[in-house]
Amino acid sequence: MSKVQFVVFCFLVVGLLIPFGQVGATTFITDINIDQPTIIKGYTVVSEDENFRLGIYPEVLAEETRVVVKQYNKDDFTYPEEWQPVSDVYEFDIFNKQAFQNEKPLLIRIKTFEETKMLKQIFFWNGVISEWVELPSEVGDREIMKSVLHLPYAKMVVLEHEEIIQIGDASWYGYKDCLCAASPDYPKGSKLKVKDLDTQKEIIVTINDYGPDRSIFPERVIDLDKVAFQQLGKLSWGVLHNILVTKIK
Known part of the structure; x- marks a missing residue:
């Protein structure tokens, strides 16, 4: 892990693992069990609306575990000034925390509601400071945002800046x-x-x-x-x- 990755990891580890803060009504839940054969070959967990994907590399998990993805309505939360949601809010949780090996990251992919030219960024909810915080991410295309995480839990949303193209x-x-x-x-x-x-x-x-x-x-x-x-x-x-x-x- 590079120095930059380590700093980002240390910053995220405290905030992301605290699942309190803004709470919305769950609209959809995807609940699966990752067994040993699946651990070996890897797996992509897909939300009910297919707009959120959690990519798990082969052998990132050391043991069997439940993985749950929850989808929340974007309107149930408040966001930073000058930013507005262009996706619903998604939360994933690898229940068996001991199963997660963070040598390889989890892959995050979120599809926005529509194509947009404005600045987009994935934000995560930091429970320590009770704020949405930018997560290093990149544009896949006009509708797709991508990022990586070294943590077994996060609540995320794609936000769009009101002015910056x-x-x-x-x-x-x-x-x-x-x-x-x-x-x-x-x-x-x-x-x-x-x-x-x-x-x-x-x-x-x-x-x-x-x-x-x-x-x-x-x-x-x-x-x-x-x-x-x-x-x-x-x-x-x-x-x-x-x-x-x-x-x-």
Whole structure:
């Protein structure tokens, strides 16, 4: 486990294992038993609505155990300011905690209600501080959010920022001839990963200017210096579509 992973693990272990805090009415429950043959080959636990998946690698579990996934209505909870839910709330629990070996992570996959261009993030409920806290996660596509966990219990939801755009168009400008960009969402000096979801090409840029003007270009997620733009496409194209922007933390 890397130093960063260890720090994240230590931060999560206390908060995630405390299942108190905001409580909503359970709408669906998936309750299965993972037996020894299943432990060997691995298994994916799927919620009743099929929008939540818990991937268990082969031999992550050392013993047989119940695994329960609960689904809660998103409207039964309160959320951080400027964030709103775009999925229901899901809680998984590996009942036999001694069975869980955290050398390999559990895989988390949550599908949102619909495609969205706004910034999305998986949040978990931290029972120690009684708050929803961001969980390191990534966009699978416009509807899918993915993350990993080294813990046997968590309550999670996908939240969307009310103002920050994450997926949209990218144009170019000539300024410093560098791997730089302009953004209305992130301050100067921020480092962003810019990925073309159609070609899977990606670059890292540093914000050195403000723009584009969303009142004129509402679909524009970022403006790239021409040097950066050419890493993803031809200048003659003018605009790139389906561009994902992620802040590097």
